Amino acid sequence: MKTYSTAPGSERVKDIVCNICGSALCREYLLIDSARFVKCSRCGLVYQNPQPVFDDLKRRYSEEYFNYERINEKNFFNLMRLGLKDIDFTNLTANIKKTGNTFLDIGCATGMLLESMRKEGWEVKGVEICEGSAGYGRRMRKLDIYTGTLEEANYDNDTFSVVHFSHLIEHLNDPEKFLREVYRILKADGYAVITTPNVNGFQARILRGKWRSAIPDHLYLFSKKTLYSLLKLTGFNILKTVTWGGAAKGLVPGFIKYPVDKMAKSFGFGDVMLVLINKG
Numbered sequence: 001m002k003t004y005s006t007a008p009g010s011e012r013v014k015d016i017v018c019n020i021c022g023s024a025l026c027r028e029y030l031l032i033d034s035a036r037f038v039k040c041s042r043c044g045l046v047y048q049n050p051q052p053v054f055d056d057l058k059r060r061y062s063e064e065y066f067n068y069e070r071i072n073e074k075n076f077f078n079l080m081r082l083g084l085k086d087i088d089f090t091n092l093t094a095n096i097k098k099t100g101n102t103f104l105d106i107g108c109a110t111g112m113l114l115e116s117m118r119k120e121g122w123e124v125k126g127v128e129i130c131e132g133s134a135g136y137g138r139r140m141r142k143l144d145i146y147t148g149t150l151e152e153a154n155y156d157n158d159t160f161s162v163v164h165f166s167h168l169i170e171h172l173n174d175p176e177k178f179l180r181e182v183y184r185i186l187k188a189d190g191y192a193v194i195t196t197p198n199v200n201g202f203q204a205r206i207l208r209g210k211w212r213s214a215i216p217d218h219l220y221l222f223s224k225k226t227l228y229s230l231l232k233l234t235g236f237n238i239l240k241t242v243t244w245g246g247a248a249k250g251l252v253p254g255f256i257k258y259p260v261d262k263m264a265k266s267f268g269f270g271d272v273m274l275v276l277i278n279k280g
């Protein structure tokens with residue numbers, strides 16, 4: 001089963017250059033519906049080119065998208081929790097929590113993670129572009145959620161102890177600009193946690209165009225190498241990486257899936273990766 005995706009329809013698109021190295025040289029990588037993915041000839045970044053312009057792109061995060069996020073909120077929440085457990089988040093942040101306990105979730109959807117973090121003593125804030133999801137979190141969970149982009153929220157320098165964004169960065173037109181903004185608002189002793197699909201993972205390599213993350217809503221498909229390059233370029237220090245998911249469900253029998261998943265995790269070629277970073 002593929003991840004949710006909206007049909008692009010009549011969006012305006014523009015040609016772009018590589019977000020990491022600025023090169024315009026690229027070659028065809030994948031064609032998914034009307035979305036053309038290319039690979040940068042210089043640094044290997046996989047990205048959509050041309051890309052929908054932001055004003056049209058944001059219309060995808062409509063009422064329909066809110067329904068998808070609401071229906072799946074528990075599943076997504078459980079996956080995010082597992083990721084945080086893998087990096088031993090509670091112990092990791094025990095010290096910084098004494099001096100500052102501000103937690104920002106960007107692309108926070110309906111706010112289920114924020115609600116659970118608040119119970120653990122964090123002072124939580126969210127950013128969410130989908131008005132339906134943001135409104136639901138504000139109304140039902142009494143959360144402080146800004147509707148719009150991180151740049152529009154315009155937080156002060158060095159505001160947050162933890163900045164978390166799961167399955168968000170691959171949806172953005174300009175991940176470099178976004179990461180520079182994360183850097184600006186993150187405290188000197190703070191952490192940022194990124195989760196995104198891994199285009200070099202086992203599933204992506206085998207399934208290619210049928211991979212669940214190869215969808216028009218994903219403007220970038222990072223590998224560990226390209227994500228690390230972008231993080232270093234924007235000043236971050238990489239502390240830890242975890243990957244999950246080896247064999248696709250239904251693709252292989254269960255007795256193979258379990259060991260393959262375990263191996264994918266041990267050797268870092270899982271379908272999804274989580275990277276823990278701080279200010280270098």
Ligand SMILES: [Zn+2]
Pocket residue numbers: 018019020021022023040041042043044045
């Ligand atoms: Zn490049």
